[in-house]
Amino acid sequence: MTNHTTQHVLKTQNTAKQSPHRTLCVVALLAMTSLTGCSSLSVTGVPVSRVPRQLLNSERKDDFEDISMLRLRQDSPEYYALGPGDVLGFYAQNLFATENELPPVHYSENSALPPAVGVPVPVREDGTISLPYLEPFNVEGMSLVEATELIRRAYTEQTEEGQDPILKADSQVSLSMIHRRTVRVLVIREESGAVADVTKRGTGTIVDLPAYENDVLHALSQTGGLPGLDAKNEVLIYRGMFADGVNYDQILNNACLDQCNCEDECFCDESPMPDPPNVTRIALRYHPTRPPTFTHENILLNDNDIVIIRSRDKETFFTAGLLGGGEHLLPRDKDLDIIGAIAMAGGPLGNNGTGVGSIGLGGRGGGGGGNQACQPSEVILIRELPCGNQISMKIDLNKALTSRSERILIQPNDVVMLRYTLGEEVGNLLIGLLPSYLIGRGGGRNGGF
16 A cells, blocks of 8 residues: 555656646646636626617717817907097197197007007097087997097087187097007916916916907917817806806706706706806817807907816726726817727737747736736726716727727726736736746756756
8 A cells, every 4th residue: 555655656746747737737727716716807897799889979079170260259340439448539739738739649558559649538438528618429339530520520610509619620630549448357267387387277367358359269369378188178258247146056056956856867867057148158179060059249258257268177087907096187189999098098008029029028027917928908997877877898909909899989987997818817827937947947957847
């Protein structure tokens, strides 16, 4: 009995020396057994080919077009119409000064205006001006030429009562522009670097826009240009006063309460809240089948209007698994599919060459699998559903590289988890053990395996 046992042991040792690969297989089987309990394999997913299209389809950003910048500025007028807030320079020969005294000259801060000659005369809130020896008369809506001719006639022509004119018929009378009326608005930009040399978020700028330049395009050009890539591609204009904001808050609160009281949240109306009456939303990109509908009046700005460019901090997706934990901002104006998301996160996408050169490097690389012979090819994408639940979808990267049906678009709040398949994990384990046998012990030269 003892001899039989001794022979069995020696036979086993000889078998191990002659067939070391059998030992590796045993180790691999034990590794597979232990891997089945690993938490990384506990997350399962539905193959993306079986997921309903309505959960995958989203509006493609690549199909959108930029609006014409001409729609953001107002039309140039035929002439500058006078109005409240304008300051005019009035001069009448021999009315204010002696014959040899020169009239005052005013140089405007606006380089587009020529020097003005005369005494400053403001256009009052009711559109009238007040001049010496004349009753106030209305000049609102008139051009400078029309207002000048009206004043000249008033001073040089005989009145209805038969009184002599105030000035001689050949007296010089002129009217010029000292200061154009302006519109003061507040521009708030939530993206970073909205103004030169300013990197903090939430910059606010008070802007004075001259008449006929009080539009969205001029307000943006004075505060840093169009929205940056970390801002939404739209402009919000808030009009009205404090009471308008209170009314909207009450309407929004009532709408939220109606949604919270819904018995079946899957059938509740979860459409975006409508804009309040005192808010104008101007989209800077549009789908060709749905051109923007805002009017010329919508882009005009008035005193106390607030122009806001919102940040898009919530338009992010998350990574996990071999990609590591992270949060990444989605591109604003182009689509991002699963391949692009892995590339953005610095994940591996296939081998460099045939993969033969990676043999012997197993286990030396980082967690991303960059030096592994078998690259990870399985992605679990977790997506939120309208009802508050979530769905896990399984994507084969090998198919996604060649088939667009597997290359789904990433949406905000998606979780992208890259991992090895069981076969890839075992393959990397076996290749990682080969160098220790072939190189470390030299094929039995130093006593065998």
